[in-house]
Amino acid sequence: AQKVTQAQTEISVVEKEDVTLDCVYETRDTTYYLFWYKQPPSGELVFLIRRNSFDEQNEISGRYSWNFQKSTSSFNFTITASQVVDSAVYFCALSDLGNNLFFGTGTRLTVIP
Amino acid sequence: NAGVMQNPRHLVRRRGQEARLRCSPMKGHSHVYWYRQLPEEGLKFMVYLQKENIIDESGMPKERFSAEFPKEGPSILRIQQVVRGDSAAYFCASSPRPGFGVGSEASYEQYFGPGTRLTVT
Numbered sequence: 001a002q003k004v005t006q007a008q009t010e011i012s013v014v015e016k017e018d019v020t021l022d023c024v025y026e027t028r029d030t031t032y033y034l035f036w037y038k039q040p041p042s043g044e045l046v047f048l049i050r051r052n053s054f055d056e057q058n059e060i061s062g063r064y065s066w067n068f069q070k071s072t073s074s075f076n077f078t079i080t081a082s083q084v085v086d087s088a089v090y091f092c093a094l095s096d097l098g099n100n101l102f103f104g105t106g107t108r109l110t111v112i113p
Numbered sequence: 114n115a116g117v118m119q120n121p122r123h124l125v126r127r128r129g130q131e132a133r134l135r136c137s138p139m140k141g142h143s144h145v146y147w148y149r150q151l152p153e154e155g156l157k158f159m160v161y162l163q164k165e166n167i168i169d170e171s172g173m174p175k176e177r178f179s180a181e182f183p184k185e186g187p188s189i190l191r192i193q194q195v196v197r198g199d200s201a202a203y204f205c206a207s208s209p210r211p212g213f214g215v216g217s218e219a220s221y222e223q224y225f226g227p228g229t230r231l232t233v234t
Contacts, residue, residue, distance in 0.1 A: 004155075037225075043202065043227065043228055043230070044225070044226075044227040044228065045156075045204060045225040045228070047222070047224070047225070050222065091155055091156070093155075093156075099144075099146070099161040099168065099169050100146060100158035100161060100169065100172070101146075101148075101156070101158065101223065102158070103148075103155035103156045103157070104155050105153075105154055105155045106154075106155050
């Protein structure tokens with residue numbers, strides 16, 4: 001069965017600090033997809049990244065970067081030079097080749113000005 | 114291209130009433146997914162529908178909940194005789210193809226709507 005664990009329930013950082021959000025997953029499938037979503041205070045879900053299990057190359061997009069390590073079943077998300085607008089709940093999710101996403105319980109990030 | 118639309122955005126119902134949540138997928142998308150987010154929790158899959166068919170309802174409670182996606186019109190998630198425990202955010206997602214395919218094709222992506230927040234009083 002698929003499972004996603006986000007052990008950090010809440011994190012607070014001061015603006016301009018770097019912060020890493022952890023995500024550990026479990027699956028028996030060899031082909032799967034990993035995602036990160038952002039849920040700002042307004043409540044909608046904003047897609048950030050999608051990664052397939054065959055591509056372990058780390059990705060950087062502006063201040064965001066992702067570290068995918070199959071050996072430790074982790075897909076961590078780092079925000080560099082955090083800003084107040086980064087304050088949100090961040091969800092990691094997993095899918096096999098099926099039809100639905102399995103979400104972690106989320107990490108609430110608060111960036112203090 | 115308009116995104117996934119959900120209405121109403123907020124819905125208040127008294128215990129025992131019915132709640133009807135609507136989801137209009139993105140243009141060209143014929144696959145719809147419903148997820149529920151209980152307070153302070155992650156989203157949990159409820160049901161996956163294609164036009165006029167329920168494909169996977171493994172996450173749907175056995176009683177009081179039903180979903181449809183008719184040939185014309187939006188997908189509807191219906192909750193009969195609501196109870197306080199039904200209070201949650203209900204998200205709809207749509208995609209142009211089923212599953213997540215192989216590779217990184219964006220066409221398999223699920224696009225989420227803004228959600229409907231149901232409060233049962």
